[in-house]
Amino acid sequence: MAVRLTIGRLLAELTGEFPDLTPSKIRFLESEGLLTPERTASGYRTYSAADVERLRYILTAQRDRYWPLRVIKEALDALDRGLAEPDQPDRLPQVPAPGADPDVPRGTELRTQQALSLTGPELRSAAGLDRGTFHALESYGLLEPDPTGHFDANDLQIATAAARLAAHGLEARHLRPFRTAADREIGLVQQALSTHRGVARDDAATELLTACIALHVALVKARIDL
Template sequence: MTGSTSGGSSVAAGEGDVTSPAPRRLTIGKVLAALSDDFPDVTASKIRFLEAEGLVLPHRTASGYRTYTDDDLRRLRYVLAAQRDRYWPLKVIREALDALDRGLSDPGDEHDGRPRPPAPTPDPEVPGPRALVGHRDVFLTGPELREATGIDRDTMNALETYGLLQPDANGRFGHESLAVAAAAHTLASHGLEARHLRPFRTAADREIGLVEQVLATRRASGPREDRAAEIASACIALHVALVRARLPR
C-alpha cells in the first residue's frame, strides 16, 4: 500500500530491456468518481487534506496537476474506511499505513482492524521432517556418482578426504551423496574447492550434536527418529533463513 512519489517519466528502454508498465494515472476527478459509491461525501478538499497530512502522495505533473495511481486509490479507500467505520484518528491511521507499507497484513475486521505481522510459513525449499526420514534406496559406485553429478575424480577424492562424501562399507554412495556432489560441482564452477567446503561439514556435525543433545536430555512422546527429524528440519530452516538474511540485496 505504498504511496506513489513524484518523479520524471521513465527513459525509453533499449532493445531487449524489460521494463514494468507505467502505472495508470488518475486525475482527482476520476478518483472522486471511483470513490463516490462507497464514500459519497468525499471531496477534492478532503483528498488534498489527506495529502497535506502525508497519508497519500500523488504524483505531480510538470504543470503541477495531481495524478493518482491505483495504489493511491486503494490507500485512500483504506484511510476513508478507517475514519468512517473505525473512528480512527489520523495518528492511528498513519501508524497503520506505515505497518502495511512494512509488509504487515490487513486483518479486515479482526483484531480491531490493526495490521498484524504475517504468520511464518514453512520454506518450501527446506525439507520437512518426513523428507528427512524418508530415505530413497540408491547405492552408486564412484564412476556412477561422477557421471550423475559432473564432478571429476580429483574432486570426488577431495570431497571424501574432507569428509563431505562418505561411502558405505562396500564403497557405495547413497542418495544424500548425490546432493552433496551436485552442490560441490556448482560451487566449484565459482572457484570453491573441496577444502573450502569443510566448514559445511563442521556445521552439520554441530547441528547433529544439538539434535542428539536434545534427544538425550529431554523426554517427549513420539518415536525418536521423528523427533530427531523435526529438530533437524528446524535447524536447517534456521540456517537457510540466516543465510538469506545476509545475502546482498
C-alpha cells in the first residue's frame, strides 16, 4: 500500500524548498480546489506522492513564475487532461506532439514485399485454414493468386488473420468489408498520387500510405471499449 503523509510530514517534505509554507496555506489551496487530499475516518488529511508533486508544482509556479491561482488552476487542469509541460517554463502546458504509433508500419514497409511464392495447399497449411474457408476467401476477393496460381507473403498474412478471426466465428463473408475498405483507401492514395512523378511520387506514396494506416489504426483504437 502506498505511503500517505499527514500534513505535518508534508510540511517536513517541502519546507526546505519553500520555507514560507504553512498548514494554513495548504488548507487554503485545498479550499480553492487546487489540492484534494484524502481524509481518514477520523477526518485527518492525508497526502499521496502525487499530492506532494502537485503542491510542489503550485508553489514553484507562485514563486518562480508569479502565476496567480487562476492561471495555476488552468495549468493543473491541462496537466490532468494529459497535456505536457512546455519547453519554456513560463508558458502553460501544451498539447504533446503525437509520437509514432508502433502499431503503424512505415509506407516503405508496406510497399516492400518478401519474396515468397506459395501454392494453395502450402498457404492453407501455413495459415491453418480448412479448404472451405480458403475457397471462400478467394471467392470474396480476400485472397487472389497471381497468374501462375501462387500466393505471396501478403496473402499469407491475410490468410493467417482470417484463420484467427474464423476461430471466433467470423467467416469469410463477414470479412468482405475489409477488402472493400482497403480498395477504397488505395483508390484515394492513387488519386492523390496522380500529380506526382518519379522520386517525388515514391516519397508521397510512402507518406500517404503511412497516414492512411495511421488514420485507420487511430479510428479503431478510438472506438475500442471492451
